[in-house]
Amino acid sequence: MGTRPLLNRRLDGLGTTIFAEMSALATATGSINLGQGFPDTDGPEEIREAAVRALRDGRGNQYPPGPGIPELRQAVAGHQQRFYGLTYDPDTEVLVTAGATEAIAAALLALLEPGDEVIAFEPFYDSYSACIAMAGATRVPLTLRAPGFRPDLDELRALITPRTRLLLINTPHNPTGLVLTPAELAAIAGLAVEHDLLVVTDEVYEHLVFSGGHHPIAALPGMRERTVSISSAGKTFSFTGWKVGWVTASAPLVAAVRTAKQYLTYVSAGPFQYAVAEALRLPDGYFDDFRADMLRKRDLLGDGLAAAGFAVFQPQGTYFITTDITPLGEKDGVEFCRSLPGRCGVVAIPNAVFYDDAEAGRSLVRFTFCKRDDVLAEAVTRLRRL
Ligand code: PMP
Ligand code: GLN
Numbered sequence: 001m002g003t004r005p006l007l008n009r010r011l012d013g014l015g016t017t018i019f020a021e022m023s024a025l026a027t028a029t030g031s032i033n034l035g036q037g038f039p040d041t042d043g044p045e046e047i048r049e050a051a052v053r054a055l056r057d058g059r060g061n062q063y064p065p066g067p068g069i070p071e072l073r074q075a076v077a078g079h080q081q082r083f084y085g086l087t088y089d090p091d092t093e094v095l096v097t098a099g100a101t102e103a104i105a106a107a108l109l110a111l112l113e114p115g116d117e118v119i120a121f122e123p124f125y126d127s128y129s130a131c132i133a134m135a136g137a138t139r140v141p142l143t144l145r146a147p148g149f150r151p152d153l154d155e156l157r158a159l160i161t162p163r164t165r166l167l168l169i170n171t172p173h174n175p176t177g178l179v180l181t182p183a184e185l186a187a188i189a190g191l192a193v194e195h196d197l198l199v200v201t202d203e204v205y206e207h208l209v210f211s212g213g214h215h216p217i218a219a220l221p222g223m224r225e226r227t228v229s230i231s232s233a234g235k236t237f238s239f240t241g242w243k244v245g246w247v248t249a250s251a252p253l254v255a256a257v258r259t260a261k262q263y264l265t266y267v268s269a270g271p272f273q274y275a276v277a278e279a280l281r282l283p284d285g286y287f288d289d290f291r292a293d294m295l296r297k298r299d300l301l302g303d304g305l306a307a308a309g310f311a312v313f314q315p316q317g318t319y320f321i322t323t324d325i326t327p328l329g330e331k332d333g334v335e336f337c338r339s340l341p342g343r344c345g346v347v348a349i350p351n352a353v354f355y356d357d358a359e360a361g362r363s364l365v366r367f368t369f370c371k372r373d374d375v376l377a378e379a380v381t382r383l384r385r386l
Contacts, residue, residue: 017126018353022337031343031381032371033116035349037174037319039073044279044286045240051242051275060270066262068096068246072273075280076246077284080229083206084216089175092251093274095258098203098268099243100232102261103193105131107200107228107247108168110260112137116165123354123361125174125202132168141356146324146364147313151177160191166198167191169217172205173353174323176365177315179209185217193222198253205247207236207287209317210295218248225250228257233276235319236290238370242272263338294319294369296378301369305382314356319370322351326363328386333365343380 005012008320019036020386026033042048054060060069067073075092080086088094094109097103103159112118114136120128122141129266132139142156180188208215218227232245245268247257302321306312310323330336333350340346351364369376 002018010136011130014130014133018349019126022347022349024233025338025341026347029347030090031267031341032375032382033345034367034369034371035337035345035347037235037368037370038240039238040372040375041238044282045278047186047237047239047275047282051271055270056126056272059274060272061195062270064267064270064273066267067258068094068268069270069273069277071277072096072244072246072280075277076248079280080216084219086248088248089251090297093162093248093254095247095249095261095272097232097245097247097261098265100202100245101127101232102232102264102268103228103230103232103245103247103257104128104200104202105134106257106261106264107230108132108135108137108166108345109264110256111198111228111253111353112165112201112273113386115163117161117163117169118166119156119164119280120157120168120287121170121173121178123175123351125170126354128168135166137164139356143355143357143360144173144176144178146322148179151178151180151184151188153184153191156188157191160195160197164195164197166200168202170202171217172203172209172214172315172317174318175207175349175354176313177318179212179316180215180217181212182215183293183368185215186220189217189220189223192226196226198226198228199223201230201231202230204235205318206231206237207291207359208294208319209352210298214317224372225253228253233272233279236287236322237276237279238277238290239272240275242269244268244272244276255370257300265271295372295375297369300373301376302340302381303368304376305367305383308380308383308386310383321366321369323364323365325365331363333361333363344385346379346382
């Protein structure tokens with residue numbers, strides 16, 4: 001095969017995702033997996049049954065429509081209206097994707113030219129770097145620093161150049177648990193309007209904001225026509241394996257994203273779309289209970305991690321807690337996470353892998369709390385032996 005590397009230069013260094021590596025390590029060592037963010041309890045039984053019914057009734061067993069089944073597009077539009085007062089036309093302004101992951105990929109591949117700059121908060125969710133690279137664009141990190149992880153908006157302004165095309169934001173933010181305040185969102189929106197930038201916003205944890213609620217940037221003045229909002233059923237309904245996500249945006253933006261999406265997957269799994277349409281119509285009580293339950297788990301794990309000696313950064317949203325391992329006499333999160341299964345049978349994720357500036361995240365380690373209470377309690381018992 002000659003000497004030329006098989007993997008192209010754009011993907012060089014992206015290797016295996018940290019989630020795959022750490023989940024494999026959890027399986028191989030029989031450890032408690034507080035690494036990859038997936039719940040160990042499935043979502044609502046009635047929604048699971050809705051998927052079974054769709055399969056049995058032959059709904060979605062053949063290619064569903066490219067943009068997604070109408071029932072789901074209507075349910076997504078209804079959800080944006082119910083929770084945020086945002087109006088989207090289900091036919092032209094909603095696109096169903098294979099999880100938020102495909103929505104992110106399709107948005108970036110559709111909207112970026114090679115050489116464009118994308119400003120994103122660092123630590124980045126891992127697929128952002130890969131998709132920006134696949135688009136031939138350049139990522140420009142705005143580093144969020146412990147303890148507060150709040151974005152420095154003057155720094156953001158200073159990062160904008162004539163090549164900047166797009167701001168990629170994520171609130172609530174994985175892995176830090178940062179939730180952007182209305183004032184921060186307004187400042188970001190102001191910069192986007194002033195510099196005529198597109199905004200892609202990853203809101204997969206929209207129903208996991210522990211106080212003050214979720215505020216979509218698309219609702220702010222001047223933002224509707226420049227914002228691609230992304231979410232998915234995986235986190236909100238605890239069915240991460242179903243991979244049903246969606247985009248809401250103006251018709252021209254949806255048309256652009258749909259063009260890329262057509263050639264990535266064409267469509268996503270049919271029967272699950274019927275089930276997710278039902279899930280999005282669950283009463284408010286479902287969403288309130290889900291959040292309250294996760295808040296309780298946040299405190300269960302957070303208190304346990306603090307008792308075990310970690311410095312805990314309280315997340316305002318998501319189901320992740322970022323910690324600092326320095327108080328344990330540790331320095332390097334990657335080494336720590338590789339050794340943790342052997343030392344005490346727990347798996348976590350080193351935040352350093354989400355940074356270009358690895359030093360900024362070197363001693364930070366992320367744990368997820370979307371697990372059963374007994375599993376969290378056992379993990380804490382094990383970690384206290386460190
Ligand atoms: N964005 C963020 C911030 C995430 O944490 C995840 C993981 N759920 C995704 C996107 C991907 O979502 P999905 O599983 O729907 O592709
Ligand atoms: N979003 C999940 C996390 O941050 C993982 C998803 C994945 O494995 N790609 O843990």
